[in-house]
Amino acid sequence: MRPILKSLLAAAFALSATVASADAIADGKKVYMTKSCMACHGIKGAKPVLSYPMLAGQNEKYLLNQLKDIKAGKRVGTVDTTTGAPFVQGMIDIMHLVDDNDLKNVAKYLSSLPPGKPKPVDPPFEADLLAAGEKAFNSLGCKSCHGANGVKPTAKTYPFIAGLNAQYLARAMTEMRDKVRVGGQSKLMFGTIKKASDEDITAMSAWLSQIDRSAN
Ligand code: HEC
Ligand code: HEC
Structure with missing residues (x-):
């Protein structure tokens, strides 16, 4: 292959990878805004309510692993005495709204944000x-x-x-x-x-x- 064609192809490939990643981030943002995540974790994942965790700027892989664990019921944790349910219960209750692809995208979106x-x-x-x-x-x-x-x-x-x-x-x-x-x-x-x-x-x-x- 001629070098110029090779480098053009490489550039096109790099561009399509960047576009794919930007699409995933945009999709993740949509998940975050519409599947009630924002109500508890705050605007752009940086201003959580009560004693909840900040998610903005967290490692993408860590976020995805936790989300999968929560969805699978593997992360339980202690009971919130004000509600009588585990702290993580609010998340478990909304997990039916999101599929595996949503989780991947929302983890990508949150990790791309500046920490609060x-x-x-x-x-x-x-x-x-x-x-x-x-x-x-x-x-x-x-x-x-x-x-x-x-x-x-x-x-x-x-x-x-x-x-x-x-x-x-x-x-x-x-x-x-x-x-x-x-x-x-x-x-x-x-x-x-x-x-x-x-x-x-x-x-x-x-x-x-x-x-x-x-x-x-
Ligand atoms: C009703 C409130 C509530 C909603 C809605 C909610 N979360 Fe959470 N989230 C929590 C709480 C509380 C914890 C911490 C649980 C614990 O203490 O074990 C948590 C933990 C997490 C964690 C683990 C963070 C860490 O540092 O280990 C991630 C990731 C997360 N939430 C993402 C999301 C996403 C994405 C959504 C929307 C699909 C969402 N949450 C919706 C309350 C909520
Ligand atoms: C050998 C590596 C290792 C050492 C040493 C270690 N940690 Fe961790 N820590 C981890 C890993 C891995 C996790 C994520 C656990 C998971 O996947 O649920 C974690 C999770 C945490 C979390 C929860 C974060 C969240 O968002 O929920 C806190 C807080 C924490 N560590 C504090 C500490 C403190 C304080 C020490 C020292 C006393 C310490 N860690 C020592 C590896 C380590």
Whole structure:
């Protein structure tokens, strides 16, 4: 094949791949806006309500794995005492509205978005608590998978944890320590998180929740 034709074909192929990905993101946005995700996870996945997780800028593979697990009933978790149902129940209830392709596209869309700013807490966390959180995170070895300050996971299937809601972080850590959340790749956490006391978890959650990923 003549070199010029070869490079034209390569360019056309690259363009069609970009267009396909843009289409998937647009479809994912539609899913997010119309299948009630926004009601709980907020505008552009960056302003979740209550103690729910931020999704904007999360790893695509991590998001998709969680969505599949939730749909298959493999992620259960603790009960919300205000509703009497597991926190994840609201999602389980709407999962019949989405098919596998919707899940793929919505994961692509959410991972393409810029992460939101940390949710301010009133009164702000004490400096001592934040310092204890940073110390526990570093000494327990969380960095080896979630990266320094929780902003750089070392594998595509590992989540970003900085900037998530403090209550959500504490719940996720406790659920994995107590082996209530056992789906996905949660087993990778077990060896490390079992060394964390309740105080460590409270401090690490406070500290991580105030790290601004949008500034990184
Ligand atoms: C009724 C509220 C509600 C609705 C509607 C909802 N979610 Fe959720 N979502 C939650 C809650 C609460 C959790 C955390 C569950 C837990 O604590 O285990 C969650 C967790 C998630 C997670 C896992 C995040 C993580 O960091 O592990 C993803 C991904 C997600 N939701 C995506 C979606 C998508 C996409 C939709 C729409 C198809 C949706 N959610 C609709 C409340 C909701
Ligand atoms: C060996 C790798 C590894 C280590 C070490 C590790 N984690 Fe994780 N962590 C993971 C993986 C993988 C997941 C995703 C689990 C899943 O698929 O459900 C996760 C999930 C989490 C989540 C839930 C995120 C979400 O959006 O729901 C939090 C919070 C967390 N880790 C905090 C920590 C803290 C704090 C430490 C240190 C005490 C730590 N992790 C140590 C691999 C690790």
